[in-house]
Amino acid sequence: MTVGWIVDSLIDRFNENYPVPDPGARPKRLLTCPYCKNSRVYETHYKLGAHIAECHSLLKPILLIGKNEPNYKEKINLKLEPHMLSIANVTSADVNIDGKIWKKISTGDLETILSETTGGQCVIKLINSKKELPHITERKYQFSIHISSEEKLNEIDRIFYETIVSKKDLTLKSVGNFLEKVNKLKINSEYSEGLCEYVSGIIIKERPESEKLSVIFSEHLNRYISALKKLSKFKSRPLAKIIVSIIRFSINQFPVNFDKTGFNKLDLAVNLIRDPKSVKIDQYKNLFSEEGRPVCPMDHGTTQLLNLATRVCQEERWTRILEEECRNTALSQTLGSKDKEKAFAIWGAGAVLKDQKSCAEEPLRKISAIYPFNEWVSPILESL
Numbered sequence: 409m410t411v412g413w414i415v416d417s418l419i420d421r422f423n424e425n426y427p428v429p430d431p432g433a434r435p436k437r438l439l440t441c442p443y444c445k446n447s448r449v450y451e452t453h454y455k456l457g458a459h460i461a462e463c464h465s466l467l468k469p470i471l472l473i474g475k476n477e478p479n480y481k482e483k484i485n486l487k488l489e490p491h492m493l494s495i496a497n498v499t500s501a502d503v504n505i506d507g508k509i510w511k512k513i514s515t516g517d518l519e520t521i522l523s524e525t526t527g528g529q530c531v532i533k534l535i536n537s538k539k540e541l542p543h544i545t546e547r548k549y550q551f552s553i554h555i556s557s558e559e560k561l562n563e564i565d566r567i568f569y570e571t572i573v574s575k576k577d578l579t580l581k582s583v584g585n586f587l588e589k590v591n592k593l594k595i596n597s598e599y600s601e602g603l604c605e606y607v608s609g610i611i612i613k614e615r616p617e618s619e620k621l622s623v624i625f626s627e628h629l630n631r632y633i634s635a636l637k638k639l640s641k642f643k644s645r646p647l648a649k650i651i652v653s654i655i656r657f658s659i660n661q662f663p664v665n666f667d668k669t670g671f672n673k674l675d676l677a678v679n680l681i682r683d684p685k686s687v688k689i690d691q692y693k694n695l696f697s698e699e700g701r702p703v704c705p706m707d708h709g710t711t712q713l714l715n716l717a718t719r720v721c722q723e724e725r726w727t728r729i730l731e732e733e734c735r736n737t738a739l740s741q742t743l744g745s746k747d748k749e750k751a752f753a754i755w756g757a758g759a760v761l762k763d764q765k766s767c768a769e770e771p772l773r774k775i776s777a778i779y780p781f782n783e784w785v786s787p788i789l790e791s792l
């Protein structure tokens with residue numbers, strides 16, 4: 409009898425007394441939600457995923473001013489009324505004004521604080537911490553609030569008229585004069601900045617010989633777009649509203665719901681380009697008699713196109729002379745490319761308006777692939 413034999417027989421006897429149990433079928437996996445820890449069991453990963461997506465999606469806090477979401481850093485120059493603010497997915501907020509102590513406030517107070525602050529640096533942390541959410545989501549904004557009073561903005565309008573609009577020529581010096589006078593008012597406003605950018609944009613686009621410009625032609629677009637962003641915030645002011653619409657026309661933005669400005673030539677031109685069949689010329693009856701007081705300068709390219717649109721609508725019939733006028737403008741050497749596109753659009757729309765569809769084909773084909781004209785030119789071309 410060897411030691412090996414003894415061990416083997418011991419193992420045999422052990423195994424006889426304690427047989428390995430049958431493992432049975434694979435147990436069912438229990439899928440439970442890690443976030444709400446409820447007792448509910450989900451049969452498949454898919455069902456658990458659907459539950460998490462439905463109940464525990466991380467919603468970032470949202471703050472809208474007007475209908476726009478502000479940037480992280482934003483200058484606020486217009487008084488915020490509580491109805492302009494929309495807040496969603498926010499459970500609480502922390503606010504810090506001018507570097508003082510952080511205050512924890514409720515959502516309702518946030519609207520009050522934002523609408524009552526007229527000046528200062530306001531840092532806001534919006535928090536979404538519903539208990540069923542896996543994490544707390546936060547969003548921070550840094551607002552620099554400088555609310556200019558209506559009187560001061562009116563004063564800016566007056567200085568703008570005096571130093572720029574009423575002058576015969578448009579120079580960078582007059583822009584400088586405007587800024588100098590506005591600075592004396594001691595207001596830090598995007599309103600005056602927007603007006604300056606608009607006027608310097610015109611100068612860059614027109615490139616008068618008297619000005620020694622070091623910036624390239626296309627820079628005017630940057631100035632226009634920057635002015636557009638700033639002045640859009642002051643839409644309740646007539647001057648800002650008109651300039652915003654002129655800039656949109658100039659950079660070929662034709663909003664679907666165009667809000668009439670009261671500047672007939674512009675309203676008519678937008679109406680003509682956007683939807684020639686809907687132009688009702690009697691709506692613009694003062695157009696040809698009234699020469700209103702100019703409220704802002706306009707670059708010559710835009711002026712020429714507004715005049716062309718007026719001419720096209722004013723004529724009783726579509727004639728070869730009118731067509732020649734349109735062609736000359738559209739093929740002009742001095743107009744910028746965006747203005748030429750508009751000239752083709754006015755030419756085509758004019759022919760459609762006067763029921764000379766065969767004459768509309770040539771100009772409309774030229775812009776049928778160019779945004780935003782392609783949106784409404786293609787259906788017209790198809791119907792020809």
Ligand SMILES: [Zn+2]
Pocket residue numbers: 441442443444445459460463464
């Ligand atoms: Zn859950």
